[in-house]
Amino acid sequence: VTRQHPDQMVLVDAADERAAIVGILEAAGANSREAEAQAHVLLEADLRGRPSHGLQRLITIRQRIENGVMIPGAALQVDRRADCYFSIDAQGGFGPYAAFQAVTLALDAAAKCGVAAAGLRNASHIGMLAPYLEFIVARRAIGIAFATSEALVHPAGGISAQVGTNPIGVGIPTDADAPFVVDMATGATTAGEIIARRHRGEQLLPGQAVDAEGYPTTEPEEALRGAISPFGGAKGYGLAVAVELLVALLTETALGRAVHGTLDVDRPVTKGDVFLVIDPTRLGLPNVAAYVSDYLRELVATPAAPGTDGVRMPGERARLERQRRLVEGIPHPRHLWQAIQQLSLTSSGPRAS
């Protein structure tokens, strides 16, 4: 097991990371919208201290494009199954670009129906859910999002991975500096997080994963050969399966071990993403933001429990980290940033020639 020391990390400026991602993707055939949307979601993950959904994914993305299982410039096929329900086929294209379009369709429809939804299939990994929820909230709407992933989570009582890490996201407008956004995997961790910890030479937290025989482990290598545990035991397992079924049904995508194409580099993507948008103005629900914000302030004012540093807004830690990293730079393992720079060189080479 290779262990990284802190001095093997480098600090990367956000603008440099964005430029590198856009450059590499455009050289690989992406148009500027696809590249910008992808760069936005990767960079936002790194800024928030979630490297699992950040730059480390770019190498996989580029390889998938090269292997023809991810298709720059793919046209979005939109099937309006009902006034306010869209079934969208991204035809192998960029997930973030497709997802922002899906959310825009749902937002416009919600202004008419009050509640609207979009199901997205054949789109590459869309990354964190938070950027899409923030996009919805910026239009003063309420967003709920679900997604499936490769089967990485063992059922409660089971030894092997059969369920995705299946995130749930909720975004609600506030009148504070930041919206209320929850974006959480229903697994106790994510594949990307395990890989990120291996990159950094860190252990997992107890309870996050089991090894190939089903015994708890904190070793990233063993966890990658085993399975992620559901968060919160049997309840988290039930929730993960509920998301698995909801997403697969609404997007007509795969279930369990038949989900591929976000971690591998050679198979078409078979996961799905669902966005639900509620327009409070259309439903005659005024003053949503102020009402929410008063309550959130009360929450944060709760006296601290013994041995803790008190109550935070969900997402607050990520927001503070983002502010810091915008100033100080984003810590990346040196070998990752070197690989990206290498890709930039080989990418810009052919383009210039």
Next chain:
Amino acid sequence: VTRQHPDQMVLVDAADERAAIVGILEAAGANSREAEAQAHVLLEADLRGRPSHGLQRLITIRQRIENGVMIPGAALQVDRRADCYFSIDAQGGFGPYAAFQAVTLALDAAAKCGVAAAGLRNASHIGMLAPYLEFIVARRAIGIAFATSEALVHPAGGISAQVGTNPIGVGIPTDADAPFVVDMATGATTAGEIIARRHRGEQLLPGQAVDAEGYPTTEPEEALRGAISPFGGAKGYGLAVAVELLVALLTETALGRAVHGTLDVDRPVTKGDVFLVIDPTRLGLPNVAAYVSDYLRELVATPAAPGTDGVRMPGERARLERQRRLVEGIPHPRHLWQAIQQLSLTSSGPRAS
């Protein structure tokens, strides 16, 4: 602290429990539909081994009616805010009766829009979410439900209760004997469960609650003076707050400590309930049940993890318990069943006079 011994339990026949509930409620002024719906949800909870949402609530319900904060015969005010969104005011009436009507409206609307929703306010405690999800699933639709409750859960890092136990429910049709139904509180336990354990003289599980100073406790009495912990730590806390906000906004009801009226006997109810119905046929999503069932069978076939008795379908334990209790009867603390019988006597007295 009073401790109950197993020999202080009595076994009650399901038909007897139902008759007792209906009789007591009709004597208190409920019409037969209100009484039957209420009896159904209380009895189903007891049959499934969830006494927290069962017969023990009847004493509170009856007292609330007597105190004028729960109103038999209240008319449902339905405000159709959009084609497929209903804002419903139960005007203090029976929760289960109102909720089944809300779900019926959403089901009928979903047949047109694909996705429909109903928000319910001023309805008394609706009990478990599962019966409503089962009602939706019986019509071959997909159901999602959220509800708020009194502030009983402390925020992660906080000492005092500020968030409801806020359940999440998901129901999906299958072609197996039973539908897929998840119905879970986002608190690590519920107020009703703590009260039920106190009734039985049982301890709580570690991690379920803290005392008034914020220290973990397994004593029901101390937990009732303290707070319930969120399930799954910070993630469960985020989810609980998301449900709190979603429900309060959509139903125009209270947040946090301003939620009353399901555990007390003297205040109007200020929690809310939200139902979302998706009609797969309307959205051109055929064969939902078969697809789901194949996957669920795979899940249950996962090899058992060391030290466990293997994988169950979410809800399976409750289903098996229900079958057993339908035959063997429902165990109730003797003093609870005696109190119910006493109520039956005093209830039938005035009616006969």
